[in-house]
Amino acid sequence: MAFLKKLFIVIAAFTALETVGTAQAALVVNSESAVVNPNTQQVLFTIDFNEVPNFFLVDAYNRQADSFQYFIEADGELPVFRGSPYYSQLETIVRAEEIHVAGDIRVRNVFPIGSDEPNSGGWGSLRGSVPYTLNGTVLTFSAPLQLIGDSDGLFSYRLEWYEFGEFRGFKDNKSAITQSVPEHTSIFGILAFGALCTGLLLKRKQTLAKSVASPTFHPQRERGGNKYPVEKAY
Numbered sequence: 001m002a003f004l005k006k007l008f009i010v011i012a013a014f015t016a017l018e019t020v021g022t023a024q025a026a027l028v029v030n031s032e033s034a035v036v037n038p039n040t041q042q043v044l045f046t047i048d049f050n051e052v053p054n055f056f057l058v059d060a061y062n063r064q065a066d067s068f069q070y071f072i073e074a075d076g077e078l079p080v081f082r083g084s085p086y087y088s089q090l091e092t093i094v095r096a097e098e099i100h101v102a103g104d105i106r107v108r109n110v111f112p113i114g115s116d117e118p119n120s121g122g123w124g125s126l127r128g129s130v131p132y133t134l135n136g137t138v139l140t141f142s143a144p145l146q147l148i149g150d151s152d153g154l155f156s157y158r159l160e161w162y163e164f165g166e167f168r169g170f171k172d173n174k175s176a177i178t179q180s181v182p183e184h185t186s187i188f189g190i191l192a193f194g195a196l197c198t199g200l201l202l203k204r205k206q207t208l209a210k211s212v213a214s215p216t217f218h219p220q221r222e223r224g225g226n227k228y229p230v231e232k233a234y
C-alpha cells in the first residue's frame with residue numbers, strides 16, 4: 001500500500017508539472033474566425049490567443065517571439081495545402097511575422113516563391129498591409145476582400161502560429177458571411193415609417209378640425225363631470 005501511495009504522489013507531481021509546463025510554454029489559438037461583410041467587402045479576422053502575444057521581441061535571426069500566418073485559398077476548398085507543390089492552390093499569404101518591421105500585418109503574393117524581398121520569408125512580393133488591434137489576448141484586423149485575393153467572400157484558409165519561427169499549431173477554416181440587412185430595405189423601412197407618421201398626423205389634424213367645426217354632445221361636460229372644475233371654465 002505504501003508503494004502504491006508513493007506511486008500516486010509521483011504521478012500527481014508529474015501531472016502538475018506537465019500542466020504548469022503547458023500553461024507557460026506554448027502559444028495557442030483558442031478560437032478564431034474570418035467574417036465577411038458583403039456590404040463593405042471587408043473581412044474581419046479575429047484570433048483569441050491563450051496569452052498576450054509579443055510581436056516585437058525578436059531573436060538573433062530576426063524571428064518574432066510570437067507570430068502567425070494565414071494561407072488563403074479563394075476557391076473555398078479544404079485542405080488548402082493540396083496539389084504539388086503544396087502551395088499551388090493558394091492565392092495569398094497574410095503575415096504577422098513582419099509586424100516587428102513596420103507595426104502592421106502584411107499581405108503578400110504567393111508567387112514568385114523565394115522572392116528575395118527582405119522580410120518576405122521566402123514568399124512573393126508585397127501586395128499591401130493592414131493595421132491590427134490587440135485587446136488583451138484578442139487580435140483583430142480588417143482587410144478588403146480584394147486585397148486577400150477573393151471576390152465572392154467564400155474562401156478557405158489555414159491559420160498557423162509560431163514562436164521564434166517554430167511551428168506551434170494550425171487551424172483550417174472557411175470564411176463566414178454576415179447576415180446583414182440590405183441597406184435599401186432599411187431606408188425603405190424608414191421612409192415607410194415616416195409616411196405612416198405623416199398620415200396619422202394628418203388624420204389627427206383633420207379629426208380635430210372636424211370636432212371644432214361641428215361640436216358633438218359630451219354628456220360628461222354637460223353634467224360638470226370634466227377633469228377640470230367647472231369654476232375654471234369662467
Ligand SMILES: [Ca+2]
Binds near residue numbers: 075076152154
Ligand atoms: Ca472565393
